[in-house]
Amino acid sequence: LLVVVQSLAFSTTNKANYSNKKVASPLTADDYDDVVVKSNRVFVAGISQTCSEETIHSTFSVFGTIADILIIGQDDAERKNKRKPYCFVTFDDLSSAQRAVASSSSSVPSSPPSNDDNNNNSVYTQIQYSKPIDSRRRSNQSRVEEAGKQSQIEAYTTETNLIVQVQSTHVDRMVDYLHCWNDKEKGEQNNFCKVLGSASAISRNVSLLYLSCGNPIDLGRILGVDPLLARAINKSYIVQPGLLRGNLSTEQGCSDFAKMLFGKVSSQTNNGLNDGNDEEEEPVVCRMQVFPPKYQSRLLQLVYDLVLETDEESRQFTISPKRFTHMLSVVEAYQYKGKGWEERQHDDNSKLYMVGISPASMDLDVVDTNNIITGDSSGDDVSRAYYKLKEAIGMYEAIHGALPQDLHGSLALDCGSAPGGWTKYLIEHFGCKQVYSIDPGELSPSVMKLKETMHMQMKIQYALPKLLEDEAVASDGGGVKLWVSDMCLHNMAEQVELLLLAKEEGVLAPNAFFVLTLKCVVGHSKLAYDAQVKKVVDKFFMDANLDCVETFHLFSNRSGERTVIGYIK
Numbered sequence: 179l180l181v182v183v184q185s186l187a188f189s190t191t192n193k194a195n196y197s198n199k200k201v202a203s204p205l206t207a208d209d210y211d212d213v214v215v216k217s218n219r220v221f222v223a224g225i226s227q228t229c230s231e232e233t234i235h236s237t238f239s240v241f242g243t244i245a246d247i248l249i250i251g252q253d254d255a256e257r258k259n260k261r262k263p264y265c266f267v268t269f270d271d272l273s274s275a276q277r278a279v280a281s282s283s284s285s286v287p288s289s290p291p292s293n294d295d296n297n298n299n300s301v302y303t304q305i306q307y308s309k310p311i312d313s314r315r316r317s318n319q320s321r322v323e324e325a326g327k328q329s330q331i332e333a334y335t336t337e338t339n340l341i342v343q344v345q346s347t348h349v350d351r352m353v354d355y356l357h358c359w360n361d362k363e364k365g366e367q368n369n370f371c372k373v374l375g376s377a378s379a380i381s382r383n384v385s386l387l388y389l390s391c392g393n394p395i396d397l398g399r400i401l402g403v404d405p406l407l408a409r410a411i412n413k414s415y416i417v418q419p420g421l422l423r424g425n426l427s428t429e430q431g432c433s434d435f436a437k438m439l440f441g442k443v444s445s446q447t448n449n450g451l452n453d454g455n456d457e458e459e460e461p462v463v464c465r466m467q468v469f470p471p472k473y474q475s476r477l478l479q480l481v482y483d484l485v486l487e488t489d490e491e492s493r494q495f496t497i498s499p500k501r502f503t504h505m506l507s508v509v510e511a512y513q514y515k516g517k518g519w520e521e522r523q524h525d526d527n528s529k530l531y532m533v534g535i536s537p538a539s540m541d542l543d544v545v546d547t548n549n550i551i552t553g554d555s556s557g558d559d560v561s562r563a564y565y566k567l568k569e570a571i572g573m574y575e576a577i578h579g580a581l582p583q584d585l586h587g588s589l590a591l592d593c594g595s596a597p598g599g600w601t602k603y604l605i606e607h608f609g610c611k612q613v614y615s616i617d618p619g620e621l622s623p624s625v626m627k628l629k630e631t632m633h634m635q636m637k638i639q640y641a642l643p644k645l646l647e648d649e650a651v652a653s654d655g656g657g658v659k660l661w662v663s664d665m666c667l668h669n670m671a672e673q674v675e676l677l678l679l680a681k682e683e684g685v686l687a688p689n690a691f692f693v694l695t696l697k698c699v700v701g702h703s704k705l706a707y708d709a710q711v712k713k714v715v716d717k718f719f720m721d722a723n724l725d726c727v728e729t730f731h732l733f734s735n736r737s738g739e740r741t742v743i744g745y746i747k
Contacts, residue, residue: 216272216275216276216307217272217275217307217308218245218268218269218270218271218272218274218275219266219267219268219269219275219307219308220266220267220269220275220278220279220305220306220307220308221264221266221304221305221306221307221308222234222238222264222265222266222267222302222304222305223262223264223302223303223304223305223306224262224264224302224303224304225249225262225263225264225265225301225302226263226301227252227263229249229252229263229265229301231247231249233301234247234249234265234267234301235247237301237302238267238269238278241269241274241275241277241278241281242269242270242271242273242274242275242277242278243269243270243271243274244267244268244269244270245268245269245270246266246267246268247265247266247267247268248265248266248268248521249263249264249265250263250264250265250266250520250521251263251264251520253524266308275307278305279305279306279307281305282304282305282306320516320517321516321517323516324514324515324516327377327512328512328514328530330375330377331377331511331512331530332421332512332530333374334374334375334377334388334511335388335419335420335421335511335530335532336419336420337372337374337390337419338374338388338389338390338417338419338532339389339390339391339394339416339417339418339419339534340389340390340391340394340397340398340414340415340416340417341386341387341388341389341414341415341417341507341509341511341532342386342387342389342398342401342411342413342414342415343379343384343385343386343387343411343412343413343414343415343469344376344384344385344386344387344410344411344412345383345384345385345409345410345411345412345737346378346383346384346385346704346737347383347704347731347737348409348410348731348733349376349385349387351410351731351732351733352387352407352410352411352733353373353376353387355407355733356371356373356389357373359371359400360372369392369393369396369397370391370392371389371390371391371392371397372389372390372391373387373388373389374388374389374390375387375388376388377511377512379469379470379510383737384412386509386511394416394536395416395536395537398414398416401414402414405565406565406568406569406733406734407733408565408733409733409734409735409736410733413467413469415467415469415507415509415532415534416505416507416534416536417507417509417532417533417534418532418533418534418535420532421511421530421531421532422435422438422439422442422530422531422532422533423527423529423530423531424438424526424527424529424531425523425525425526425527425528425529426468426473426476426477426510426529426531427473427523427529428523428524428525428526430526431525431526431527432473432476432477432480433480434526435477435531436477436480436481436484437484439477439481439506439508439533440481440484440485442533443464443494443495443506443535444494444495446535447462447494447495447535448494461495461496461503462494462495462496462503462504463495463496463497463498463501463502463503463504464495464496464497464498464502464503464504464505464506464535465497465498465499465500465502465504465505465506465538466478466481466497466506466507466508467505467506467507467508468507468508468509469507469508469509469510470510477508478497481497482497485497502538503537503538504535504536504537504538505535505536505537505538506533506534506535507532507533507534507535507536508531508532508533509531509532509533510529510530510531511530511531511532512529512530513528513529513530514528514529562599562734563597563598563599563600563603563664564599564600564602564603565599565734566599566600566664566732566734566735567599567600567603567604567662567664567693568603568607569732569733569734570693570730570732570734570741570743571607571693571743573728573730573732573743574728574730574743577728578726578728581691584659585608585659585660585691586608586609586610587608587609587610587611588608588610588611588658588659588660588687589610589611589612589613589614589650589651589656589657589658589659589660589687590604590608590610590612590613590614590658590659590660590661590662591613591614591616591645591658591660591661591662591680591685592604592613592614592615592616592617592662592663593616593617593638593661593662593663593664593665593676594616594617594638594663594664594665594666595615595616595617595621595633595664596617596618596619596620596621597619597620597621597622597625598615598621598622598624598625598626598631599625600662600664601613601615601621601625601628601631602624602625602628604660604662605628605630605631608660610630610660611630612630612632612650613630613631613632614632614634614641614645614658615631615632615633615634616634616636616637616638616641617633617635618635618636618637619635620635621633638665638676639676642679642680642683642685643683645658645685646683646684646685651685652684656687657684657685657686657687657688657690658680658685658686658687658690659686659687659689659690659691660690660691660692661677661680661686661690661691661692661693662692662693662694663676663677663692663693663694663695664695665695666697667697668699670696670697670698670699670710670711670714671714671717673694673695673696674694674714674717674718674721677692677694677746678721678722681722681746686746688747689725689745689746689747690745690746691743691744691745692742692743692744692745692746693741693742693743694741694742694743695735695739695740695741695742696710696711696714696739696740696741696742697736697738697739698710698711698738698739698740699738701738704737707737707738707740708740711729711740711742712729715727715729715742718742722746722747723746723747724744724745724746724747725744725745725746725747726744726745727742727743727744727745728742728743728744729741729742729743730742730743
């Protein structure tokens with residue numbers, strides 16, 4: 179009974195409290211006029227995919243003279259989670275826009291728009307004033323930022339003659355590599371390389387590196403055949419300083435750009451591309467490469483059509499993907515990504531491009547990545563892993579000098595060894611008398627046939643007790659002096675824990691050298707990956723006596739991988 183009485187009292191109190199609260203009244207027409215910034219441009223939502231500009235004009239011309247109509251979103255029918263089409267209608271005066279907005283309260287249809295353009299009630303679902311440009315503070319800020327980016331790109335391109343397409347996570351490492359290369363070649367006047375800057379490209383994973391080189395052709399080829407750079411570099415483009423405006427994403431823009439490109443190449447080939455020699459020049463045959471590549475086929479076809487339309491006798495060049503003498507490069511250097519970027523996508527001159535034509539050959543300028551890494555066309559994963567460990571050791575020795583001689587001819591252990599690239603490198607580079615190659619998977623036959631390879635086809639947790647039974651490990655002064663691990667573990671801290679376990683059980687020799695690949699499976703940014711690795715390495719220092727430890731993001735590493743190298747005492 180007491181509970182019931184308390185409940186009734188609580189209910190009565192709440193009713194009294196709610197009855198005393200003031201309920202906000204809806205905005206009246208006068209209130210709406212006070213809070214809304216009016217303009218002669220109105221936003222019209224909910225138009226159909228087939229709604230034409232003529233239909234919009236006939237629907238809104240009853241309110242006044244229309245100056246402009248902009249329809250957005252009808253070209254995005256194939257996109258997932260696409261925004262419904264909408265449009266902006268600009269009147270000659272404010273009163274016309276006021277009449278259009280005032281009429282929307284009584285004419286907004288309750289059902290979604292249909293494809294019947296003859297029914298005015300189905301043309302739109304909502305009308306409201308479009309904010310004037312001077313009131314769009316966030317929009318203005320993004321426009322200022324984009325203007326800064328554009329100015330920066332324009333400054334780069336005044337000197338750029340080589341653009342390198344790089345994985346975004348390797349930009350800093352690539353810049354360091356080029357600085358080192360420049361220091362080595364500084365004695366050669368024509369082999370200088372100046373890094374002007376970098377900019378993100380069409381996706382967050384790709385960046386463009388802008389370079390000014392004494393000999394861009396040679397440097398482009400050097401970068402293209404270096405096996406250590408195979409994962410970092412996608413492609414190199416030789417270009418001429420300067421920018422061209424256009425838009426390859428629109429039909430008219432691509433057509434106009436093709437004509438401009440055709441004229442530019444014809445002019446250059448007419449003036450001669452063979453270093454000004456007086457000898458009779460060979461016909462210029464171009465292979466085209468376009469970035470972004472999704473526009474290549476359309477642009478290629480348009481340029482090729484223009485070539486065919488030219489008389490054969492007066493033809494300055496032609497296009498061929500195989501038997502070519504020159505490379506024709508087209509690179510999108512800038513496109514607006516600020517507020518209102520969708521409206522600019524339809525502008526036929528909204529993007530900036532760099533182009534260039536340079537001598538080339540099939541043998542030197544069309545490179546198969548597998549051939550770079552393996553020396554043949556097999557795409558052998560053994561060699562991919564081989565170069566990964568080679569790069570790691572090379573980076574470490576560049577900082578700390580050559581590794582001690584006592585590591586040569588010692589015992590080594592390779593965790594997660596399949597298919598055996600790291601095992602092969604340990605045998606060839608360190609001359610290890612025995613490499614315990616531990617992995618449940620199969621090793622490559624080329625690694626299995628090496629007499630120094632001892633394949634233990636099991637997990638490392640089961641292999642450690644068996645290693646203690648091995649005389650070479652258990653003997654005085656024995657133990658594993660080289661521990662390398664490229665295992666893919668869900669928890670990267672397990673890499674460290676397994677190494678500490680081997681140390682605790684006596685498998686490792688004193689002052690053993692280790693190479694660990696820490697693989698992040700959480701996060702999407704370089705900062706997130708670096709933070710996770712730092713946390714694991716800091717704990718590693720707390721749990722063990724370490725010396726000369728370095729953390730690298732190698733060219734051979736994926737975006738979420740870091741390589742940790744050092745000694746455990």
